[in-house]
Amino acid sequence: MSSFNGTRIALLEARMSGEIANMIRRSGGEPVCAPALRESALENTEEIVTFIDHMAHAELQVVVFFTGVGVDTLFRVARELGRAEELLTALQNVTVVCRGPKPGAALKRLQIPITASASEPYTTHELLEAMKALPLQNTRVAVVHYGERNTQVIHYLQARGASIKELMLYEWLLPDDIVPLRALVADILALHIDAVVFTSQVQIRHLFLVAKESLSQEELAQALNTRTVVASIGPTCTATLREFGVIPRVEPQHPKIGHLIKALTDYLEGLNSN
Template identity: 45%
Template sequence: MERQHVSLLAGARIGLLEARLSSELAELVRREGGEPVCAPAVREAPVDLAPALPALVDDLRQQRVRIVVFLTGAGASSLLDQARDAGAYDSLVDALRNATTVCRGPKPAAVLRKLGIPVHVNARSPYTTTELLEVLPDALVAAQGMALLHDGGGNPPLVEALRSRGARVQELRSYEWRLPDDVAPIESLIAELVDGRLGAVAFTNQVQVRHVFQVADGMGRTAAMRYALTHRTIVGSIGPTCSRALDEHGVPPHVEASPPKMRPLVSAIGDALAARRNHPTVDSTP
């Protein structure tokens, strides 16, 4: 007799704050029997790097910059796209092929390898600042010129740590994470959270945490939302960096994806919802 498929999410409504891969994450939720409630909480705004490209290429050629650190695949792609638009693509790619390249995980590494740019150093999972610093010891970075291509949020602790090891860090950013122009979907999600109409919320970026609390503060519903996230709604985090942001806002996540990818995150949320269904608790509204 064929075994009947058991839905992981069992019809639960899952709040999703992802922007770039919103449709992919929503489809994962649907496949597992859940209902996605999408409220993208981050907008990627491009930062014009064209004025900095000639100096960067010259610094690489003259070996004033010997190490280039890529934090995200989106940042690497944006940098190269801007170089192409500025007519500096070939010169930048050639210069990068002669530099020591460092990647924080597989996504920027894939972008570079596709172009024949060697990846000399890559951080291990879960690809946080801690793992990146492990592969950038004093012996490698001391007295070296380094270009650091940030993600959309910046990383002051990483810059401080590298400079304390003697690196001369040049910071670059090809996009910024900003609050969406239209926050109505986020406001609606917060209202559903407070009213107990969401089974779980998935956080896939630390900036989502800050933006959701920023919007809740504007609505005067921060305390009610924090209570709901702590006592009623399963909070899922994509990884350690996101979890720290949640902790800092007084909302320790109930589950954290391992490895830090969307499918394990959805699975972990499903397991937590199943456990709660099997062992229900009653929470009263403060």
């Protein structure tokens, strides 16, 4: 059975840190948890009310969802407003597009039909490919963003002649307590961390933002390239790492947590056998 053999592995995940940490422990590793972000709900009830009004009056023909959190948050607020059934009925009668399995699962739980969905590895590129067959000229499209605005999708829709209604439900911020992140930067530079697992691009940006406080961004990139094994969950994370000058050594064939941990295990076992 594969084993990390006591390897110290840093995790920057917030929502799933416990689950991933348990996977590492079961494989003989020592997880070091330093959450790199928090999801903060935006105080924009009026915008959500307007969005539901547009949906209820059939003023939108296409709705794009990026995340399961976005779907769940929208319906949570709609329930608080007493308008969940109204929103559900409207979404069941428009073209719904989603980026990958997480928003897809949230939509299926609500019995909302999905017209188009991005294929693996579930990046913006695959989402745009999934929308190519949709008639978008003079179509009113709603884009329900995730923790930040996806300008690439907006520019694509504008170029296709769509009119766009954007909705932001939450934003990604640094954790309230960034001491663990500061400690992680110091541990990486001191060679106390064997591997780092990145599961989202914002984790990378926030880690380097904290490193900037101590003017150690370049040193951090060098350490991640030469002494610490970097594992990236997929192409979007990898592209962001490269922007900071880091080349990950591990990226699974499928962008899923289980595949990522297995790929990291195999890589480290290969190193130890040499």
